[in-house]
Amino acid sequence: MKRGAFAMRTFRLACVAAALLSGANPASAQAAPPATGYKADASIFIGNATVPYSVFASPESRAFFPKMLAEGDKAPPLTAPIEQNRAFYDRMNSARAARMQQIYPVKIAAGRIANVAVDVVLPAQGVAPANQARVLINLHGGAFLWGAHSGGLVEAIPIAGVGRVKVVTVDYREGPEHVFPAATDDVVAVYRELLKHYQPANVGIYGCSAGGILTGEVTARLIHDQLPLPGAIGMFCAGVTPLGGDESYIASPLNGKPIPPRSMQLGDLPYFKGASADDPLVFAANSPALLAKFPPTLLISGTRDMAMSAVIHSHTLLDRAGVEAELHVWDGMWHSFFSDPDMPESKDAYRVIWRFFDRHLGH
Numbered sequence: 001m002k003r004g005a006f007a008m009r010t011f012r013l014a015c016v017a018a019a020l021l022s023g024a025n026p027a028s029a030q031a032a033p034p035a036t037g038y039k040a041d042a043s044i045f046i047g048n049a050t051v052p053y054s055v056f057a058s059p060e061s062r063a064f065f066p067k068m069l070a071e072g073d074k075a076p077p078l079t080a081p082i083e084q085n086r087a088f089y090d091r092m093n094s095a096r097a098a099r100m101q102q103i104y105p106v107k108i109a110a111g112r113i114a115n116v117a118v119d120v121v122l123p124a125q126g127v128a129p130a131n132q133a134r135v136l137i138n139l140h141g142g143a144f145l146w147g148a149h150s151g152g153l154v155e156a157i158p159i160a161g162v163g164r165v166k167v168v169t170v171d172y173r174e175g176p177e178h179v180f181p182a183a184t185d186d187v188v189a190v191y192r193e194l195l196k197h198y199q200p201a202n203v204g205i206y207g208c209s210a211g212g213i214l215t216g217e218v219t220a221r222l223i224h225d226q227l228p229l230p231g232a233i234g235m236f237c238a239g240v241t242p243l244g245g246d247e248s249y250i251a252s253p254l255n256g257k258p259i260p261p262r263s264m265q266l267g268d269l270p271y272f273k274g275a276s277a278d279d280p281l282v283f284a285a286n287s288p289a290l291l292a293k294f295p296p297t298l299l300i301s302g303t304r305d306m307a308m309s310a311v312i313h314s315h316t317l318l319d320r321a322g323v324e325a326e327l328h329v330w331d332g333m334w335h336s337f338f339s340d341p342d343m344p345e346s347k348d349a350y351r352v353i354w355r356f357f358d359r360h361l362g363h
Contacts, residue, residue: 035047036252036253036256036257036258036259037256038065038066038069038255038256039066040066041053041062041066042062042063042065042066044253044254044255044256046253051253051254053065053332054303054331054332056331056332057330057331057332057333057345058343058344058345060342060343060344061332061333061337061343061344061345062332064340064342064343065332065334068334068340069255069256071092075088075089076088082145082146082176085145085146086145086146089142089146089147089150089151090146090149090150090151093147093150093151093153093154094150096150096154096339096340096341097150097153097154097157099341099342100153100154100157100158100161100341101157103158103161103341103342104123104157104158104160104161104162104341105123105124105125105161106121106122106123106124106157106160106161107121107122107123107124108120108121108122108153109122110149113168113189113190113193113194114189114190114192114193115189116170116171116172116186116187116189116190117148117149117170117171118168118169118170118171118190119149119152119153119156119168119169119171120166120167120168121153121156121157121160121166121167121168121169122160122166123160123161123163123164123165125164126164127164127165127166128163128164128165130363131163131164131165131166133198133199133202133362133363134165134166134198134202134203134204134357134361134362134363135165135166135167135168135194135198135202135203135204136156136159136160136163136165136166136167136168136203136204136205136206136357137167137168137169137170137187137190137191137194137203137204137205137206137230138152138155138156138159138167138168138169138170138206138207138211139152139169139170139172139183139187139205139206139207139210139211139212139214139215139218140152140154140155140169140170140171140207140208140210140211141155141207141208141209141210141211141212141237141336142174142209142210142211143209143210143269144174144175144183144210144214144269144270144271144272145174145175145176145269145270145271146174147174147210147211148171148172148174149171152169152170152171153169154339155169155206155207155208155211155339156168156169158338158341158346158350159206159350159353159354162350162351162353162354163354163357163358165354165357168190168194170186170187170190172186172187172214173185173186174271175269175270175271175272175273176270176271176273178271179270179271179272179273179274179275180217180271180272180274180275180282181217181221181281182271183214183217183271184214184217184218184221184281187205187214187218188218188221188222188225188227191203191205191218191222191227191230192227195228199362200228200229200230200231201230201231201361201362202231202361202362202363203230203231203361204230204231204232204233204234204357204360204361205218205219205230205233205234206233206234206235206236206298206353206357207234207235207236207238208236208237208238208336208338208339209236209237209238209307209335209336210238211236211238212234212235212236212237212238212239213235213238213239215233215234215235215238216233216235216238216239216240216283216284216314217281217282217284219233219284219294219295220280220281220284220287220290221281223290223293223294224280224281224290229293229294229295230295231295231296231357231360231361231362232295232296232297232298232356232357232360232361233294233295233296233297233298234297234298234299234300234353234356234357235297235298235299235300235311235314236298236299236300236301236336236338236353237300237301237302237305237307237311237335237336238307238310238311239285239299239307239310239311239313239314239315240283240284240285240291240314240317240318241283241285241310241313241314241317242263242265242266242277242283242310243263243264243265243306243307243309243310244263244309244310244313245263245308245309245310245312245313246309247303247305247306247307247308247309247310248260248263248264248306248307248309248310249263251304251305251306251308251334251335252306254303254304255304255334264306265277266282285313285314285317288317288320288321291317291318291321291323292321292322292323294318294321294323294325295323295360296323296324296325296326296356296360297318297323297324297325297326298325298326298328298352298353298356298357299311299314299315299318299325299326299327299328300327300328300329300338300349300352300353301327301328301329301330301333302329302330302331302332302333302334302335302337302345303329303330303331303332303333304332304333304334304335305333305334305335305336305337306335307335308329311327311329312327312329315327324360326356328349328352330345330348330349333345337349338350
């Protein structure tokens with residue numbers, strides 16, 4: 001089974017966008033940056049320096065890390081036709097979802113809710129009695145470009161299995177065909193329909209990477225439209241701010257890539273063409289008053305995730321606003337690390353995610 005490309009999807013977008021920009025930067029052409037790369041023992045070399053893999057990470061993650069980077073290098077360039085990237089990541093995600101089903105047996109039913117395509121994921125042994133009145137909504141990652149269906153299953157299957165809870169993963173509209181706020185509109189429509197069957201306090205929303213950003217955008221929209229809020233949300237490998245801070249630069253060499261000339265910006269993502277990073281419905285951090293109304297929020301990242309600084313800062317802002325916010329960071333882990341179900345760190349993340357929702361959702 002091929003592994004790892006799913007975990008690199010948005011990381012590669014940042015690197016490619018940065019490379020395109022550096023090509024137009026005269027200063028960057030004057031002095032070539034020191035060579036960076038990775039070795040079979042999971043260490044990273046940056047010029048003459050070597051950074052060993054984290055001693056706090058598991059042996060399984062140490063073995064997987066260089067394989068994951070190598071698989072990510074095989075992905076089509078982002079300048080390729082979108083159909084090529086979608087086909088590549090769908091193959092990777094489908095293989096990963098198949099592996100997850102071996103570990104977490106589930107039943108999957110494709111359908112539509114509010115005329116939006118969804119997959120409903122149920123534990124094979126049935127929803128637990130305590131969760132009969134609960135539902136989780138998953139918003140898949142994929143740079144707002146890919147991840148529909150198979151990418152959503154990767155994020156939904158382990159949580160449905162661990163929590164014995166119903167998970168609805170939403171195939172929201174993506175770029176480049178669609179732009180903000182199309183995805184928000186789709187998720188809000190699904191949420192409204194589910195509220196006909198579930199109390200808002202019994203609904204949780206979560207997502208990774210693009211799905212984590214979208215979770216924050218949907219929450220901001222619900223507050224703006226004065227709709228009842230979900231009982232809890234989870235923003236993983238993303239937050240309520242744009243990318244920035246130390247890790248938006250440092251993560252690249254820690255993953256064997258050159259240091260980018262700048263952080264990835266909103267305009268680098270086709271889905272956000274015409275949108276403003278200052279819009280609170282894009283990044284809720286722009287409005288402290290809106291942020292203060294967020295429900296309990298779980299944030300997850302890893303120390304090699306280019307989004308880690310944004311995730312940490314999001315936690316700080318939410319805590320400052322009086323929101324019950326919980327932050328978990330795994331050492332040595334990369335962007336969307338828990339898309340691999342075999343690592344102990346991934347199993348820890350699934351446990352943390354379900355424990356958070358179980359504690360905050362109603363019955």
